[in-house]
Amino acid sequence: MQKKKLLILVTAVGLLGTTAAVSAGGLISKVNGVLHNEIAVSVNGTDTTLHPVYINGKAYLPARDTAAALGYNLNWNTAGKEIELTGQKEEAEKYIQSMGVVVSVNPLEKDGAYRIELLGKGEYSWIILIADKDTILTDESGQAFAVKDLKVGTRITAEFGPMVAMSFPGQSHAHKIVVGSESLVKEDVIQSIEKTDDGWQVRFGETKDGVATPTLVLNAGKETSVLTSQGESVDFASLKAGTKVTAYYGPIMTKSIPPQSPLHYLVVSAPIAGKLAPAAAQEYRELAWSNVPESEKSHLTTKKDEAQVSIIESKNAAIIAVTDAQKKKLAEIQAVNGPLIEVRYSTDQDALLGPLTMAFDPDTKMLVGFFQRM
16 A cells, blocks of 8 residues: 655744754744643544644644554655654455355456456355456465456355445455365256265255166265355255255265265245245235236235235145146146245134145246136
8 A cells, every 4th residue: 555645844943842943044033832641632532742832822733642642654865854653564355255155156247357256164155246357366375366257156255345235246356366176066956865974965866767776975074055046044954855956066976876975055036944945925916916816806805915925835735737738837836845935814714714825936926827726
């Protein structure tokens, strides 16, 4: 950073002296002052040893001691009769640090800048970073790295800020990015998940003729992070077969059948219990309201924006699908016991028929049917 510099032109000899000789040039005049030892001077709440001298009702302080207290160095330029105050080295900016995986990277239109979406660990587990010509990019050995070579799945450590835009997610300028290894990326539904002595084992696979065959086994430990696509932490115990996820793993793979690999980050694509954000719930209320049959609206006792929205398991849900597309989608979800979004309205017929309840596919937001009523 540039140093602060302040010049004071001297018009009197013996700055803050209580007396001075008179000069024929008129630039030097005799002054009288009173030192007030009972008056204390503090800087940013910290007491100093400074005491003011009052001259003609104004308080004066010794230049060199005052400069030091304010964080300046004082130099006297004899030739130019100037006092030069030079700012001391300023405190380095405090950057925010996050480490995680790149989930998207796209060039911006100006100045060769890039928009990087990062999910991972730190104060900001979901952050948008802008990397430009001022961003320091290196690999782990310190060699320069081109931002255009960043790929989805690359693990990075980023320093950014200290200012972060109050958006969702937050956005900030990337000061420094250290590029780690590239992860393999798999977007799929979990076939099965099991707790082990060392952590968790997540299996992916295919089902053929009713037989489930694992094709990839990912091993998760303490270093593995599970989170939503918005950076919220997720408990491994809440994951189930059928949960749609994006896994960042490897690149080391065993030669076993099925192959195994370490799991770094597991991003839950579909909503899970307790993770439906208020904005998302409201979106499903709007979708549900547009699908309420006109013949039923006069019977609703629940207001449009007060419908109960929840996430349920699909396997044993008694849902009536109407169209062929709904029947197909519902069968696909129930085959893997995937989640459904349930939107429920109370009616004036609840005692006879029960509430009016709809089910939506959280992936496509498609209405897959209505729950059976009595």
